[in-house]
Amino acid sequence: MRHNMSFDLLSEDRIQSGLKTKLFGKKIYAFWSVGSTNEFAYRRALQDEQEGVLVIAEEQKKGKGRKSRKWDSRFNKGLWFSLILRPDLPAAKAGLVPYLAGISVAEAVEDVIGLKADMKWPNDLLLSGRKFCGILSEVEFENSQIDFIILGIGINVNHKKDEFPEEFRDQATSLRIESGSRIDRAQFLAEVLVQLEKNYNYMKQNGFENIMTRWQTRCPQFGKEIVVIQDDDTYHGTFEDLDDEGCLLLRTRSDELIKIVAGDITF
Ligand code: BTN
Numbered sequence: 001m002r003h004n005m006s007f008d009l010l011s012e013d014r015i016q017s018g019l020k021t022k023l024f025g026k027k028i029y030a031f032w033s034v035g036s037t038n039e040f041a042y043r044r045a046l047q048d049e050q051e052g053v054l055v056i057a058e059e060q061k062k063g064k065g066r067k068s069r070k071w072d073s074r075f076n077k078g079l080w081f082s083l084i085l086r087p088d089l090p091a092a093k094a095g096l097v098p099y100l101a102g103i104s105v106a107e108a109v110e111d112v113i114g115l116k117a118d119m120k121w122p123n124d125l126l127l128s129g130r131k132f133c134g135i136l137s138e139v140e141f142e143n144s145q146i147d148f149i150i151l152g153i154g155i156n157v158n159h160k161k162d163e164f165p166e167e168f169r170d171q172a173t174s175l176r177i178e179s180g181s182r183i184d185r186a187q188f189l190a191e192v193l194v195q196l197e198k199n200y201n202y203m204k205q206n207g208f209e210n211i212m213t214r215w216q217t218r219c220p221q222f223g224k225e226i227v228v229i230q231d232d233d234t235y236h237g238t239f240e241d242l243d244d245e246g247c248l249l250l251r252t253r254s255d256e257l258i259k260i261v262a263g264d265i266t267f
Contacts, residue, residue: 023052031057041082056081095246104195130173230263
């Protein structure tokens, strides 16, 4: 019997063959299909799985986005993965880790396809104003410290336009659409993991300051007028800063400084 196996599969061997990290991805759980890589990784971390373990799937049946949204994770098109991190950080710093992840993906995009990705608060990555990557981190605390973080990253890699759900077609893009050519997902993942490990080690030595500055320089809305939607409330103001826990500080038109913990921005 002939099988059409013309698609590339993200096997453990393929990922590890080009991987130049010391820790990230040295142990991999690679699935054909899974509910959510974040959920699997969370369960493993509760069983004391070590830092750096990668959980990846060709498809997620229940891919999770921010604010209990669904993350479209169709088979063989993207990179849907989670990393287990165990940083020795106070609980208050947990919200900064997604920023580190965002710039790591952006730097990998720049290195591999030469395009400059923009950051959109809190943790979306855009090319040509459209989203190609989302980040969902889930944290387990132990007293006032972080026990572990599940860093979940979804990257639209080889989708063509009609391979997005119709309702997202105007807002979503993929690396293939933006670069004009098909991307080797294993190679691209290897570059993301290298950047993540580099920035993570840097943060452990030097803290988050430089990472947050690099994030800000990639965020076109930083210092500009934005609209924030938080549950049933809408705020207009200037994106003045990020605080040391990663919250957005919005300067309203009545000159109040409001701290936004979670929300969506438009501009
Ligand atoms: C968002 O922008 O809403 C965040 C999307 C995060 C999606 C990734 S895909 C891998 C990991 N597993 C999940 O269930 N979600 C994250």
